[in-house]
Amino acid sequence: MISLNRSIYLSNAGISGSCSPFSGRQRGVVPSAPSSLRVVAVNSNRDLNGSVVMESTLKEMRDATNVIDVDANANDAAAVAGGSHDVYGEDMATEDHFVTPWSLSVASGYSLLRDPHYNKGLAFTDKERDAHYLKGLLPPTVISQDLQVKKMMHIIRQYQVPLQRYMAMMDLQERNEKLFYKLLINHVEEMLPIVYTPTVGEACQKYGSIFSRPQGLYVSLKEKGRILEVLRNWPEKNIQVIVVTDGERILGLGDLGCQGMGIPVGKLALYTALGGVRPSACLPVTIDVGTNNEKLLNDEFYIGLRQRRATGQEYDELLHEFMTAVKQNYGEKVLIQFEDFANHNAFDLLAKYGATHLVFNDDIQGTASVVLAGLVAALKLVGGTLADHTFLFLGAGEAGTGIAELIALEISKQTNMPVDDARKKIWLVDSKGLIVSSRRESLQHFKKPWAHDHEPIKTLLDAVNDIKPTVLIGTSGVGRTFTKEVVEAMASFNEKPVILSLSNPTSQSECTAEEAYTWSQGRAIFASGSPFPPVEYEGKTFIPGQANNAYIFPGFGLGLIMSGTIRVHDDMLLAASEALAAQVSQENFDNGLIYPPFRNIRKISAHIAASVAAKAYELGLATRLPQPKDLVQYAESCMYSPSYRSYR
Ligand SMILES: O=C([O-])CC(=O)C(=O)O
Numbered sequence: 001m002i003s004l005n006r007s008i009y010l011s012n013a014g015i016s017g018s019c020s021p022f023s024g025r026q027r028g029v030v031p032s033a034p035s036s037l038r039v040v041a042v043n044s045n046r047d048l049n050g051s052v053v054m055e056s057t058l059k060e061m062r063d064a065t066n067v068i069d070v071d072a073n074a075n076d077a078a079a080v081a082g083g084s085h086d087v088y089g090e091d092m093a094t095e096d097h098f099v100t101p102w103s104l105s106v107a108s109g110y111s112l113l114r115d116p117h118y119n120k121g122l123a124f125t126d127k128e129r130d131a132h133y134l135k136g137l138l139p140p141t142v143i144s145q146d147l148q149v150k151k152m153m154h155i156i157r158q159y160q161v162p163l164q165r166y167m168a169m170m171d172l173q174e175r176n177e178k179l180f181y182k183l184l185i186n187h188v189e190e191m192l193p194i195v196y197t198p199t200v201g202e203a204c205q206k207y208g209s210i211f212s213r214p215q216g217l218y219v220s221l222k223e224k225g226r227i228l229e230v231l232r233n234w235p236e237k238n239i240q241v242i243v244v245t246d247g248e249r250i251l252g253l254g255d256l257g258c259q260g261m262g263i264p265v266g267k268l269a270l271y272t273a274l275g276g277v278r279p280s281a282c283l284p285v286t287i288d289v290g291t292n293n294e295k296l297l298n299d300e301f302y303i304g305l306r307q308r309r310a311t312g313q314e315y316d317e318l319l320h321e322f323m324t325a326v327k328q329n330y331g332e333k334v335l336i337q338f339e340d341f342a343n344h345n346a347f348d349l350l351a352k353y354g355a356t357h358l359v360f361n362d363d364i365q366g367t368a369s370v371v372l373a374g375l376v377a378a379l380k381l382v383g384g385t386l387a388d389h390t391f392l393f394l395g396a397g398e399a400g401t402g403i404a405e406l407i408a409l410e411i412s413k414q415t416n417m418p419v420d421d422a423r424k425k426i427w428l429v430d431s432k433g434l435i436v437s438s439r440r441e442s443l444q445h446f447k448k449p450w451a452h453d454h455e456p457i458k459t460l461l462d463a464v465n466d467i468k469p470t471v472l473i474g475t476s477g478v479g480r481t482f483t484k485e486v487v488e489a490m491a492s493f494n495e496k497p498v499i500l501s502l503s504n505p506t507s508q509s510e511c512t513a514e515e516a517y518t519w520s521q522g523r524a525i526f527a528s529g530s531p532f533p534p535v536e537y538e539g540k541t542f543i544p545g546q547a548n549n550a551y552i553f554p555g556f557g558l559g560l561i562m563s564g565t566i567r568v569h570d571d572m573l574l575a576a577s578e579a580l581a582a583q584v585s586q587e588n589f590d591n592g593l594i595y596p597p598f599r600n601i602r603k604i605s606a607h608i609a610a611s612v613a614a615k616a617y618e619l620g621l622a623t624r625l626p627q628p629k630d631l632v633q634y635a636e637s638c639m640y641s642p643s644y645r646s647y648r
């Protein structure tokens with residue numbers, strides 16, 4: 001064994017030098033002065049002796065200036081401590097809450113090449129190859145990260161099938177994390193439809209067959225009573241955002257059970273690429289309580305529990321254990337984003353944990369915020385105030401009622417009108433027709449506020465012709481429901497009908513961009529949840545906008561994290577909407593757009609984060625004090641950079 005002179009070594013692995021029993025990585029710290037070299041390594045595995053060790057280790061780490069991450073083998077740590085390697089590490093973020101000693105780091109030799117967090121592939125310089133035992137492990141050429149991006153884009157573009165591109169991207173994420181993010185950030189408009197909607201939907205449907213290396217954390221009914229232990233198996237300790245699904249309503253594709261994991265993984269990739277939250281602070285979780293999807297239950301490659309969904313008390317207890325364990329393990333400032341739960345659980349979970357945890361439902365609140373932003377921007381094109389408009393929704397689930405409520409709140413705020421009166425400008429149609437007061441008794445609780453006095457109406461077309469909305473919003477999860485007659489009716493009494501087809505993925509969109517523009521003779525202000533290519537109509541090119549919560553949640557989450565906010569408040573959603581709407585330029589408006597292009601998303605996210613944080617400070621919900629003077633600049637300074645660091 002290599003002796004650990006003047007070293008402290010905290011772990012249950014012992015420092016015997018024999019093969020480490022760890023499956024997780026170990027992290028270490030080396031203070032700058034070589035004369036007082038010390039290594040503090042922490043085993044992230046379950047045999048770590050709980051929070052006491054963590055706390056003392058964290059303190060040791062805070063005292064240190066250089067941080068390393070020692071891969072799997074205790075000998076590496078010893079070698080580094082003995083000074084035989086150069087010590088290198090990522091820059092520590094200056095702000096305390098972004099100091100994540102557990103994830104700052106190095107490994108060496110072969111294990112460095114196999115560690116996606118630190119691998120640079122052919123971009124390792126000759127000096128680095130010398131210093132870190134990489135000689136001979138790579139071919140002689142050294143190339144830049146930019147050339148790597150170019151090469152990877154060349155490879156990806158050769159795949160014609162989107163799912164193959166998705167798999168190539170996931171493979172890259174597992175091989176070289178910084179290159180993955182560099183590529184995603186630099187080519188965001190091209191790659192978003194691959195790592196996100198629509199391709200991620202297909203990936204979830206086929207997850208069992210394409211599954212190679214597991215991503216994210218699976219919490220199944222089998223783990224009931226031991227969820228804290230499961231959380232502690234995750235190699236990263238300083239988690240700031242969790243995206244969790246139970247897979248019951250994946251996009252508009254329905255119950256995909258455990259295979260819904262693609263969604264938390266994809267959403268968190270966007271947290272990093274679009275919002276700058278560091279990857280090591282992100283935890284994707286899928287709660288597996290079974291599935292009612294017969295096809296999956298009979299699929300030999302299905303990866304989840306082969307049973308029908310647990311409901312009622314069994315479900316509630318598992319979720320409660322999870323929520324409690326998360327708070328216990330990561331503290332109260334970890335953001336828990338609920339994603340793609342079915343309506344009947346989504347509203348209840350948000351209500352139940354809204355007062356005790358930092359929770360956010362992307363489908364209810366994120367979608368609401370992005371749509372409100374689009375509507376505020378659309379007013380520049382269609383005129384009037386929000387209160388002057390009439391809104392009709394097809395679909396009265398999470399997205400529909402969430403958006404409707406936020407519009408009502410904004411109208412009420414702008415006009416001082418009671419929210420109840422503002423709600424009267426908004427109408428919802430569900431599978432049984434227009435939601436009206438005579439249906440109140442049989443309505444689910446989240447639909448009741450929308451049961452206005454009116455004769456029953458059965459179809460969307462009749463509702464459109466009767467209500468004469470200026471804005472038509474599709475949140476039904478059912479494709480091609482905005483028929484030619486519906487769009488033509490909208491265009492018959494609106495000079496510029498606002499039509500939003502929000503259901504995802506593309507196959508579930510209420511109408512296509514082409515249909516919206518042609519059936520309205522080029523007059524529609526159109527946006528959709530999943531992307532559509534530009535449309536040529538009568539010699540003019542129309543560029544459809546993408547009203548997807550991806551504009552909001554990355555910046556929204558960053559704003560909460562960077563301000564140490566402990567609860568989400570509706571006013572923060574309104575602040576996020578206003579910030580996004582303010583990013584739409586005159587040039588965008590001139591092109592009929594109500595959203596700014598995704599290529600500027602990091603700047604947009606910084607503005608959203610700043611507005612959300614400012615609101616949190618105003619409401620007394622932010623704990624990071626003092627408040628930074630320039631919140632936009634501060635948000636930008638907090639963002640993860642995908643550029644390689646030099647390993648000294
Ligand atoms: O994932 C997306 O593209 C938007 C979303 O939250 C959903 O459709 O559930």
Ligand SMILES: [Mg+2]
Binds near residue numbers: 251340362363
């Ligand atoms: Mg969703």
